[in-house]
Amino acid sequence: MKIGIDLGTTNSAVAFINEHGAAEILTNGEGERTTPSVILMEGNKAIVGEVAKEASITQVDDTIQFVKRQMGNPSFKIPLPGLNKMINAVEASAIILKKLVQDAEQELSEKVTDVVVTVPAYFDDAKRNATIEAAEMIGLNVLKIINEPTSAALAYYHLDKEKTNQNIAIYDLGGGTFDISIVNINNNEIKVLSTDGDSNLGGFDFDNVIIDYVINEFEDETDIDLYDDDDAMQELRENAEKCKKSLSRRAKYIVPVSSSGHSMKVEITKELFNELINNLVDRTKIVMEDTLSEAGLTWNNVDKVLLVGGSTRVPLISEMIESFTGISPSKELNPDEVVALGAAVQASLMDDNNPNATKANIVVKDVNSHSLGTISLNDAGDDENSIILHRNTEIPCSSSREFYTVHENQQKLSLDITEGEDTDPEYVNIIGTSNLELPPGLPIGSPIKITISYDKNGIVNVVAKDVTNNVDLGEMVIERKSNITQIEMEEKREALLSIEVE
Ligand SMILES: Nc1ncnc2c1ncn2[C@@H]1O[C@H](COP(=O)(O)OP(=O)(O)OP(=O)(O)O)[C@@H](O)[C@H]1O
Ligand SMILES: [Mg+2]
Structure with missing residues (x-):
């Protein structure tokens, strides 16, 4: 069984495609349609959900919450209450995912093997990788990581396909993150024109x-x-x-x-x-304006603003949007459920054996939310970030550039891969360093073609080619700050198995 999971900062939700081909929310073990992303430890048992959220008031030290904000942060560790052990955001998310999947299996009376997990569109490479790791840690196969606003657009389209050629803005303000995406829906194509956000605003x-x-x-x-x-x-x-x-x-x-x-x-x-919240709301307004202009549109070209995420229930949000865009935002989607529903649609699109995956001809085109580049020396001899792949490019995408060896018989090529928009390395995020062994005997100045790409999940890959000998040098493994080794992964997986999740 393939399901869709919205792994939220405060609440998570799970959905699947039912026998009528419609996306449907799966209730959890407590009969609720969403599950608070909170963990309560009782001895060796992790209790996830409402009970844990309630307990967090009186038992601060026994509970863990808001870990999504720490995804991809290598220095974040919290004590696992009751056990003499520290865990990171990936492991905490794995515990939450385990609860969600267990309950889904119970409800479906079927084993869940494959999942689509949603992430904020503005999540960077490290946070996306961390999300995949969390799912893999509990033995799930991740079919795809999909952006939350894109998922909402997919669900919106799936609900009623009679929506042809319209531009919609998806304003998604959840518990911890903000995303805005401008999307064109035409016939069976859902095309994201631009996206932006803030992964620390909710x-x-x-x-x-x-x-x-x-x-x-x-x-x-x-x-x-x-x-x-x-x-x-x-x-x-x-x-x-x-x-x-x-x-x-x-x-x-x-x-x-x-x-x-x-x-x-x-x-x-x-x-x-x-x-008190005026400044925060204003920040979303500035991002909205930038995203719209990146899409090459004005508010006159936008047919609808769709609200997603629990925080859009704050009346000031709708008021701001209406006075700013002239469009009264639509509340037709259930802001707590629509992201999970879209993930279920995406999962069914990737399921060749599912007879209920009736809408299989939907084409989803998404974009990257951060520019990719490398650090190199500029003419003045200073480090500079040069962008290789601009943000808001349709993914998967790749771009190549030639670099030249600087020593006779150079053995190694090392590149810092960056995410961000600035030329100043201080203001971009270094994803990691990509290292490559070069074949022996290359003369100084030999061209090496580097191709950087975003895969379908928005994750960065780098491959290299020796142009002189026309030989592919294979993938340059990115040494990410947040990388864990295969051995560590196994250890963590084992350790998680010993925790009973409920
Ligand atoms: N009626 C309401 N008025 C104001 N805020 C609300 C209301 N209902 C829920 N919220 C807020 O919505 C947030 C949760 O929204 P949601 O479940 O969409 O977030 P999430 O999916 O957990 O987070 P994210 O998508 O950022 O990871 C919480 O901060 C909650 O307090
Ligand atoms: Mg959310």
């Missing part, structure tokens, strides 16, 4: 501004710094989210807070909340 940040406000108010009144009180902080995080959600419907909310025998009730009005 509802989590809305909660944080409320938290900071309350901390300041409390300190003014009592001189107590809530940051020193872990339990109070966790309770405040929970109340801040409740406050934010309430303000989507109410005019004000009272946040209770107490620490060291002092307690206070802090009133947050909708106006105040809007003021």
